[in-house]
Amino acid sequence: MEQDTFETCPVLDVALMGAHGYDYQPNEAELAFVRRTFESCKYFLCICGGMMAPLQAGILHGRRATAPRMMLQQLKKDVKGVDWTERRWEHDGKLWTSGALLNGLDMMRVFGEEVLGGKEKESLMGMLLDIGAWPIRDVMYKTREGLGVAA
Numbered sequence: 001m002e003q004d005t006f007e008t009c010p011v012l013d014v015a016l017m018g019a020h021g022y023d024y025q026p027n028e029a030e031l032a033f034v035r036r037t038f039e040s041c042k043y044f045l046c047i048c049g050g051m052m053a054p055l056q057a058g059i060l061h062g063r064r065a066t067a068p069r070m071m072l073q074q075l076k077k078d079v080k081g082v083d084w085t086e087r088r089w090e091h092d093g094k095l096w097t098s099g100a101l102l103n104g105l106d107m108m109r110v111f112g113e114e115v116l117g118g119k120e121k122e123s124l125m126g127m128l129l130d131i132g133a134w135p136i137r138d139v140m141y142k143t144r145e146g147l148g149v150a151a
Contacts, residue, residue, distance in 0.1 A: 006033040011040045019049030031057040038094075043115065045096040047104030054095075055079065064092040068100045069141075088139045109134045 004010070006029055015037045020026070026034070034057040038044050046054055051067050054060055064083040067075055076084045089098040089107030098107040109129060112118040118125035128134075 006030075009033070009037075012037060013041060014043045014045065015041045017044070017046045017050035017053060019047070020053065022049075026053050026056060035059065042094060043096065043111070044094050045098075045107070045111065047098050047107070048101045051097045055082070059095070060097075063095055064090050065095065065097040066090040066099055066103075067097065086141065088137060088141060105134070106137050106139070109136065110139075 017034075031053065034053050038054065038057075038059050044054070044059075046065075048068055049071075051060065051065060055065075060079075061081045064085055066072070066085050066087045066089065069086065072084055072086055075082070087099070088103040089096065089110065091110070096107055096111060098104040109118075112125045112129060112134075116125040117123035118129050120126050121130060
């Protein structure tokens, strides 16, 4: 089985970044690949801490983004040039970021609706969102009425 390298990877329509280990530092070749992929792809999605490599690569600078809630205060303090928002997910052009892992599911639902035709119930994506009972939660972390817990 043939495998691609950073140099041979074809242009991607959709790039999906997951989190790396807390103490892992991407090297320059990895960051260059992230930059090149962002420039050439149509959609660049980051789930949970998956926004760290793009942040380190300079991609988030000048954009709106979110991150796991436990990281937001520190990021707002330490990382200027990014418009950090406290939302389950954020969308700025081709860049999509989410809060924690489960917020990535919220982001993927909206991505499926907006990009993959999921708003039409007859579309494959619409049927999958329906059949899977993919929840619709408030993007702003509003609480459920009377329960005092995040919706």
